[in-house]
Amino acid sequence: MLGFIESSHELLHKRGYRLTPQRYLIIYVLEEAQGHLSIEEIVECVQQRNPCVSQSTVYRTLELLREVGLVRENHFLGEAATYEAVDGNAHEHLVCRGCHTVLHFDPALPANLREQLEQQYAYRALKLDLVAVGYCDACWKSSSAT
Ligand SMILES: [Zn+2]
Numbered sequence: 160m161l162g163f164i165e166s167s168h169e170l171l172h173k174r175g176y177r178l179t180p181q182r183y184l185i186i187y188v189l190e191e192a193q194g195h196l197s198i199e200e201i202v203e204c205v206q207q208r209n210p211c212v213s214q215s216t217v218y219r220t221l222e223l224l225r226e227v228g229l230v231r232e233n234h235f236l237g238e239a240a241t242y243e244a245v246d247g248n249a250h251e252h253l254v255c256r257g258c259h260t261v262l263h264f265d266p267a268l269p270a271n272l273r274e275q276l277e278q279q280y281a282y283r284a285l286k287l288d289l290v291a292v293g294y295c296d297a298c299w300k301s302s303s304a305t
């Protein structure tokens with residue numbers, strides 16, 4: 160956790176930005192959540208800790224953090240955007256259509272696929288951005304029970 164905040168600080172600094180208290184707070188909230196938060200959830204968490212931070216500040220800050228690559232915006236199942244801290248490169252998502260749970264699956268699994276793509280198409284330094292959509296076990300069982 161400290162590691163991510165520290166590297167965020169460095170990255171912002173390199174791009175000529177400061178790690179202001181608002182930016183710190185949003186990075187902290189996203190990192191602590193370890194998941195996918197909607198903009199409303201982020202605003203709520205941020206304002207719980209500091210009621211002075213306005214919604215538009217959260218929007219603007221998220222936009223900046225996204226630009227520098229610290230925050231990732233996802234659109235799963237055509238829903239409203241969710242945000243998460245970009246901690247490391249692997250971001251392979253497993254999404255349930257039933258309960259809308261989002262998991263990060265083992266990044267070692269598609270490593271093979273990346274190598275194969277690099278070989279077959281002679282592309283280098285590929286980064287996969289996979290979203291696998293289906294039904295989790297619980298949703299599958301409850302839907303086939305009815
Ligand atoms: Zn994610």
Ligand SMILES: [Zn+2]
Pocket residue numbers: 255256257258259260294295296297298299
């Ligand atoms: Zn499910």
